[in-house]
Amino acid sequence: MNGPNEENLKELFERFLNSKQARRAVEDVQKAEQILREHPAPKPDKELIADIKVKIARALPRRKVNAFRRIAYKIAAVAAALILITAISVKLFEKSSGESGKKIATTSTMPEIIWESDDTAANDANLATLTAEVEQIESEILALQLGENNGNGYKAVTELEMELIEINSDFWKG
Amino acid sequence: MAENDDLAPMITGCKKGAPECFSQLVDIYASRLFGYFYRLTGDNEVSDDLLSELFVKLVEKISSFKGGSFDGWLFKIASNIFYDYLRGKQRQKKLLEAQKKQLESNKQKAQQSDNDRIDKLQIQLKKLDVDTRELIMLRFYSQVSFKEIAKMRSEPIGTTLSKLHRGLKKLRELMN
Incomplete structure (x- = not known):
């Protein structure tokens, strides 16, 4: 088997070895390959x-x-x-x-606390009370606006507002 | 070394499934591939099996050949087949037994002049590690460039050169 390929072996070895070492390496390779050629499989x-x-x-x-x-x-x-x-x-x-x-x-508009609560009866009662109280306050405000509380209007409105806040906060506390 | 231009019509024919094109490839490559397997295994029967396996695999894989060095591509398959063979536990055991037998029979045959030279090489080759032996045989039988061999082995060309140089130098010393 002649010349496995057209590679320049010396040039290839010189990339890694100095010129003298490269020449010797090429000789080693060529002589060993000659042995392989002399001993065909x-x-x-x-x-x-x-x-x-x-x-x-x-x-x-x-x-x-x-x-x-x-x-x-x-x-x-x-x-x-x-x-x-x-x-x-x-x-x-x-x-x-x-x-x-x-x-x-x-x-x-449904409050989340009522929506998520399982106690339907209690919630309904609370709602009924709240509704009644709001209606009562509404009628009292209307009466005040019409001048039915004998000239003490400002104090009465403040009291009503306080009452409304109190009811509201009681309700949300449950 | 077969030129890719000469091989191109055969490879095209093989891709189309033409048996006569496969036959031509067998005629071109069988000797070199058999030599490669024989020098690595030291066993005629095993080499026969591996050569048959290679050509059957060629039928399956020919469509995946996308150009480049056909020799390099074919010998890469051969190399994989050889390493698969080595990996097989049973086969490895068989190889060791075969090697033992081979060594014994080689000693007996060592008296005969012609065969003596062939067997001596085979005996000395066994003293090299598998990787170095495979590299030497790949270089000798595939006849592809060092650059291609380094690519096939997925290692830097400097590593391939150094391993081959050391291996061949050792083989020379053993033979002398």
Whole structure:
């Protein structure tokens, strides 16, 4: 086997060694490769070569089937990915729609403490009391505005306001 | 070393699944690849098996050859097959037994002049570590450039040169 390739070995070795060392390295390589050339390996049997050719002929149709299978698997994988992406998208869309509906509910006028409470009866009673008191205050304010409390209007309004604040704070404390 | 231009029509034919093109490649490369496997395993039967495995693998992999040095690409597959073979526990055991047998029979054959030279090389090659032996055989049988070998082995060219130089120097000393 002559000249494995057209490489300039000396030039190659000189990239790592000085000129003298590179020359010696090239000699080492050439002499060792000469030994390999002088000791050729056995050749493969003709029967083996014939057998390999038969094996190749057998493997060729299998390769076509395998290629078809690979294409089929790829198509199946792409289809599965598309289905999965579509399913996830639909799910996400539904979720985001649901979340916007919830936002509307939380901005309603119902106090959160009552909304989340399980004691419906007590809450209803509290609400009834609050409503009654607010109505009473309303009528008293109206009476004051109409001048029905004998000229002591300013003090009465202040008292009413204080009462309103007190009721309100009592209510929210539960 | 087969030129890529000469090989191009054969490779194209192989990609299309033409058996005669594969046959041509077998005729061109079988000797060198067999020599490569034989020098690494020291066993005729194992070399036969590995050579068959290589060409069957070539049928499967030819479509993945995208150009460049075909020799380098083919010997890379051969190298992988050799290392896979070594990795197989059972096979490794078999190799050791085969090597033992080989060494014994080689000693007996050592008297005969012609065979003596061949066997002597095989005996001395066994004294090198697998990696160095593989590198020497890859260089000798694949006939690809050092640059290509370094690329195949994923190591710097300086490392490849240094390993090969040391290995060949040691082989020379052993042979002398």
